[in-house]
Amino acid sequence: MDAGMKIPKIGDVVASRFELVSELGRGGFGVVYKATQIGMNRPVALKVLLPQAASVDTVAERFTREAQLAKNLVHPNTIQLYDFGETDGGCLFIAMEYLDGETLDELLKREGQLPLDRTITICSQVLKSLAEAHEHGIIHRDLKPANIFLRELVGEKDFVKVLDFGIAKALNLDGVEEEKLTQTGSSFGTPSYMAPEQIRGLNLGPHTDIYALALMMMKMLTGKTAVEGGTPIETAALQLSTSPIPIPDWLAQSPLGPVLVKALQKQVELRYVHALEMLQDLNRAAMMLQPGYPGSPSGQIYTGGFTPPSGQLVHSGQLNYNSLQLSGPVSMASQQGKGSGWLVPVLIGLIVLLIGSGVVVYFLVLKKGPEESKAIAETSSGVTDTAPGSGTSGSKPESEAKPQLENTASDEPVVADNGEAGQRGGTEPSEVTEPTEPTELVLAEMPRYEVPLNSVPEGAVVKVGDTVLGQTPLVATFEGDADVRMVTFSTRGFETMTVEVDLSNPKPVAVTMVAVAVPKENHRKKDPAKDPSKKDPKKDPKKDPTKDPTKDPEKTERKSIPLPD
Structure with missing residues (x-):
């Protein structure tokens, strides 16, 4: 798949069944066509990978296997994948709804x-789509507004279709060696919507998609990207910050406030575990917006009326790159100045960190491609969210996007709208003062352990608690104390197995799965000894079929034996 590859053109028939009608969009890695499926006469969207994407090692294998997974997703809020294969010119393609x-x-x-x-x-519709995918062990990993499609269906406005399930993972062209689909260490995604564990290349799970969805909700409700730096690396640094994602007071006091606070937690264990769990809370919030509950009527921009749980941190504005603390392997003291003197050591530290997790290459090859319009998923061409300064993200005046805030805590500083320092709560709250001198970058190493995990047969889903680590074989990354972790292996048709992984002496783990035993009732049906009425006469040569079947053939035979003379 290299020099000999030929991109199809309008009028061509792909795989003898898809006639290309028009081009819908083109990005750095693919082209999307509108096509007609011959025989069924239905329109389809045909995405064709460009040669530069398909020429990357193992991408063809990953593309095919991911497509096989994605085709099993049938929820109405997930775009349907019809077919996939290779064009006559050697290009990979997928045919979608x-x-x-x-x-x-x-x-x-x-x-x-x-x-x-x-x-x-x-x-709510996005969460339903995610719930089905997570049940199949598929994590989207690239949720963003460009991958959520809205249409009107039979009079229903805003009917959702989630795009690019599985395909985003297959097109991970960040240079990371990833032979298994769900292996850790891959961080494909859009930095403004990436969870901290995804940036660090740690174990992904449903909580990763939930974090991205919560950031999308912030964008939808405020009109602003909640986490956005001047460069992808700066944005990644903001995601790694220990500082909570800033939630405006008016939004934190709305029915959605507690939902956002939980979904945006930087620590995985504090977030929602399942998409359906978050969906339940969204349904409760929807009920609170109905007439009879306090707050503004449904359909209006919410302006207050609800109080978040006591002691909950509430912030305003965006998370600012000049005031952050990095979580995980890197931590940084609060920066209050706007000077650039500290930027170089910060970037050096981040590059060292990101190289370790295989992310920096991805950031360096990001290429902004054009949006795909009216039809289908974006062509996985990199970051498509508006870059800072382009004028779209913050097009609305701040006074219109967010009501006037009130400082309810008289003695505690609050982050100002301009994004400068100050945050409420914490053990050592900083005061709003003039910047003095930059704080040095502090690297705090957190122990990390890599343990190879495998199973016979391969392909078992590996979990620690409710967190999906991936599918065997993989190298799982554990963080924290060198204690014992309980790791479970499960796959269809085999019994779930749980093993102990001792991080104080990490060794490769390989388990042999035990096939599920045949149900006992099947044995009873085949065992005539437990059902005398179904005893096979062929097994008793003494039985005379002409005699009364209700009599014991053995007793009858004994009575017929003549006595010796």
């Missing part, structure tokens, strides 16, 4: 921000 409508990204660029009830309607 053709959609009329627009992406959430396009909607937000036009309307700026959305009311609470509409946000809940859209995100």
